[in-house]
Structures are given as structure tokens and as C-alpha cells.
Amino acid sequence: MDIHRKHERRTDGPLNPDRRTLLKCSAWAGAGVLWALSGGIPRAFALDDSGNVSDPKALASTFHFVQISDSHIGFNKEANPEPSKTLQVAIDKVIALPKRPSLILHTGDITHLSKPEEFDTAAQLLKGLPSTVHYVPGEHDTLDEGGGKLYLERYGKGTKGNGWYSFDDHGVHFIGLVNVFNFQAGHEATLGADQLAWLADDLRAVTSSTPIVVFTHIPLWTIYQPWGWGTEDGDQAIAMLRKYGSVTVLNGHIHQVIQKVEGNITFHTARGTAYPQPAPGTAPAPGPMTVAADQLRNYLGLTDVRATQGEHPLALIDSTLV
């Protein structure tokens, strides 16, 4: 079908899920990695085995925030019978940070089946976070009869369309995009014309020197088309962001860390807090991956993002729940 034909056309080497690339990605993910954007040029610093950064200057941040994702409250299968427990571990990790984050982004799949009690449990737990949480929905948050009504009632106040919005904090322009509605047979996720028009309008007032953070559930760029891991019209949003000196695109959905840098744009997906999923193309299907119970927390985690305003770096630091 359509998706396979497109897949064959792919030429972007770093995203081809060949074994070498995957191993490299997982090696980075295992030890953690830090991204620093200096004058629009991203530089990666590996973290050592104990999670420390070799260049402490990169962490001398004036402002940082945390991304958590894919809590899947309500999931109860073998891959993680108790995702509320692992979400609590993630929350405890945020609380234990040496400096309170200025804000927290949740990049969707708060719940597994959009049941009212799942939203209640998640809200009860997430209330324990030390900072304001900004949400975007995942497709698992749109499974109620109203097709996302429960999510929007809870988290959609002051947003446009199906829940997209923007805000400014510490000189960074944050944009929450929504790509989990109106799926079409054989196609990847979409943002839709209305949201793209809104984005163009929203960016009109943003100067090209303003750091931008875009966060959305499904990766905005195509990671693996046969599994639907991408956004069909995401390239239109990305085109609007190219002129900016520092753009960070944060996603969830795939329950593992994958990243790439394209010009001034850094793309990054975060681990989830519920269960791991296989690396692209390494399994027949993208369903939950069951690992030994004592290994599970190695596969779950969160992302800490730091910015030093004077020197314009933005750093992404992934950590697991171990």
C-alpha cells in the first residue's frame, strides 16, 4: 500500500533501522546523552556510566524542564502489570532533582484506554510533580466514546482545535501540537490544515533568535513508516521552523530514545514510564516488549532539558528509572 511504497523511497540513512544504527542509538540511550546547542550548532556529550557529564559547564543552566511520556495508566499486561508504580518512580526522580524544574511536559498516552478512572488515577499521581505540567494527548487518550472529549475536558482549557497551544517561559517559545486525531487508512498521523495554519500564525510573532521547543505525541518526523511512527504533514511544520536558530522537537509514542539533528533542529523521542517497545523493524509488530522484571526500569525513563540563556545552549539529558 501507500506506506510501503513511501518506505522504499526513504533515503535518510541515519533513520534506516539497520542494526548498526540501532546499536549506536541504544548505546547512547543506555549511558545517557546530553545535547548542547551553542549558537544554533548542536553538540552531543556522552554521559559516563555513572550518569555524569564530562563537561560540567554544559549543566550550568539557568532554567531547566522535564519531559515525561507514555504513562499508560490502566495497562496491566505482562510487559508492566503496574504502570502507576513506575510513573510514581519517575515522579520521585523529578522531585529528587537538585533544582526544581521550571515546568514539565507530558507528551501523551497519559492513560491506556481513556477511561475516567484512568484519567483520575493519572491526575492523582501527576499532582505530586513539583511544577506545572503541560500536556498533549496521545492516541490512547482519545479512546472514550466522545473521541477525546474526556482528555479535552480535563486538559484542553485555553487550547485551540483538538488541544494545540503555545506559551512562553524563560524566553523559550513552547508549542504543543496534536497529531492523534483523524487517522486515515494507510496513512501516518496528521496535524491537519487548521493546525498548520494556526502554527504559521503563531510563529509570526516569534523572532528567529528565540529558542523554540515543539512537543507532540507521535514523532513529527518519520522514524518507521510500516509501524506508522511518523507524521505525514510534519514536514510542513518543520519547514516553518527551519529559520529559527534553536529548535528542539520532543516526542513520545515509541517508548524509546531515538534522536537526530537536522540543521538547527534537534529531534528527540523520550522513553515512556510504562513499558518498552521494540526498536523499529526488529519485531513483527510494535506491541509492548516484555523484559525481565528486574530489567524493566532500565527501559523506562524521562528527559531533562536545560538551557543557559546567555550562551544559548539547550541540553537534553535522558535518564532511566533505575
Place this chain on the structure above:
Amino acid sequence: MKTRLLAVVCLMLSMPVWAQEVKIDIKEFMFAPKDLNVAVGTKVTWVNDDQIPHTVAETHKVFRSGALDTNDSFSWVFNTPGEFEYFCALHPQMIGKIVVSQ
């Protein structure tokens, strides 16, 4: 001999009429079988064997299930002939087709 052969052929032709209920498994993000021919009046039941919820949504909204969790099922009786393409509204790379004939 000829009569017996005729009887067997008749039996084969009439099979779809007898098979009034057909099951489609949803497993590993696929509908199995992906394509299915049925006779008018057949009740098709989709059963989700995955750990992840799926849906069954006809492309032109003729039928549309809610979210099917593990072991949940959705049934639809096909009373009109035609081709019905459907997909999972959560994982739109999952597609299938039912061809209904008299």
C-alpha cells in the same frame, strides 16, 4: 460418479451461505485474514488478541467499533453486497477488506 461430483460442487458453492459466522483475529497489528469473501447475511466478528487496543473502522464509516482491549470483540452483519475496506483508527497502517456477494 457425475452426480457425486455435482453434489460436491454444489456443496462447495453453498459453503459461504452455510458459514453465517466468520471470525477475524487481530494479532500483531494485523487483521487475519486481511481480505475476506463472505455471503450476504454473514456475521463477521473481530477479536483482539493483542496487548494493545485496536479498533475496526470502515473507511466510509459504514461501521466503526469502539476501542477493543485484549480479548474484546466487535461484530457486524453484512446485509448488502459490496466491498468494505476498513482499518484500525489507532494504527491506520492496519487495513483489511470484506467482499460481500450474493
